[in-house]
Amino acid sequence: MLSLKDVHSYYGASHILQGVNLEVKKGSAAVLLGRNGMGKTTAIHSIIGFVTKKEGEISFEGENVINLKSHQIARKGIGIVPQGRRIFTNLSVKENLTVFANQEQGGWDLEKVYKLFPRLKEREKSHAGNLSGGEQSMLSIGRALMRNPKILLLDEPTEGLSPLMVGEVMEVIVKLKEAGMSMLLVEQNIATALSIADDVYIINKGRIVYHDRPEELKKNMDIAYHHLAIS
Numbered sequence: 001m002l003s004l005k006d007v008h009s010y011y012g013a014s015h016i017l018q019g020v021n022l023e024v025k026k027g028s029a030a031v032l033l034g035r036n037g038m039g040k041t042t043a044i045h046s047i048i049g050f051v052t053k054k055e056g057e058i059s060f061e062g063e064n065v066i067n068l069k070s071h072q073i074a075r076k077g078i079g080i081v082p083q084g085r086r087i088f089t090n091l092s093v094k095e096n097l098t099v100f101a102n103q104e105q106g107g108w109d110l111e112k113v114y115k116l117f118p119r120l121k122e123r124e125k126s127h128a129g130n131l132s133g134g135e136q137s138m139l140s141i142g143r144a145l146m147r148n149p150k151i152l153l154l155d156e157p158t159e160g161l162s163p164l165m166v167g168e169v170m171e172v173i174v175k176l177k178e179a180g181m182s183m184l185l186v187e188q189n190i191a192t193a194l195s196i197a198d199d200v201y202i203i204n205k206g207r208i209v210y211h212d213r214p215e216e217l218k219k220n221m222d223i224a225y226h227h228l229a230i231s
């Protein structure tokens with residue numbers, strides 16, 4: 001559904017992604033693991049068009065979108081749950097969900113999002129800035145769903161959450177996958193990644209240094225620890 005072939009990305013003269021190859025199959029979850037500063041967010045931003053200086057091929061449903069602008073890429077059906085949530089803190093929960101909504105017949109609407117996240121329904125009139133970190137993460141996912149994407153790029157949606165909230169947010173992400181959503185999930189935590197991945201990629205200094213199915217990785221966790229520099 002989405003594939004990156006030999007993608008190079010730059011911030012000015014800094015050559016960040018150095019030939020990334022990665023694929024997300026329809027209905028599957030690919031997880032991109034890597035330490036801080038290795039290029040995970042740059043990969044997501046390259047796909048969605050926030051990074052403009054890039055080479056290679058990023059194809060979505062058979063079309064190379066590498067030269068499209070971010071709004072054009074979003075319109076093709078690529079949704080993003082950005083790092084740090086980026087919710088509108090001065091707007092209510094409901095306003096956050098509806099402000100950029102892209103209604104589609106039979107697609108995601110407020111009712112469906114509230115069914116997935118009953119907490120958001122309970123707090124729909126609250127200022128989003130008053131939500132807990134976990135609730136803000138749910139809101140950020142809900143807002144992305146309201147645009148009815150075909151694929152979701154999730155950039156560390158559980159970052160900074162308590163283990164209990166990590167569990168709750170991951171439960172919803174697993175439900176989304178089971179409902180057929182294709183996704184690319186950026187993570188730092190191996191256990192979280194393994195709980196959902198169909199494919200695991202590890203990025204190190206802008207290059208994919210490992211790719212396999214989670215069952216294979218589980219048989220040889222030393223590889224992951226080596227690439228993620230966990231001793």
Ligand SMILES: Nc1ncnc2c1ncn2[C@@H]1O[C@H](COP(=O)(O)OP(=O)(O)OP(=O)(O)O)[C@@H](O)[C@H]1O
Nearest residue numbers: 011014016034035036037038039040041042043083
């Ligand atoms: N806007 C920018 N301008 C210049 N360099 C940048 C910019 N954003 C990121 N970088 C650099 O690009 C490299 C990759 O950063 P990136 O944010 O993609 O890493 P990451 O793996 O997502 O890390 P983290 O988990 O900390 O978000 C880092 O060396 C970073 O300093």
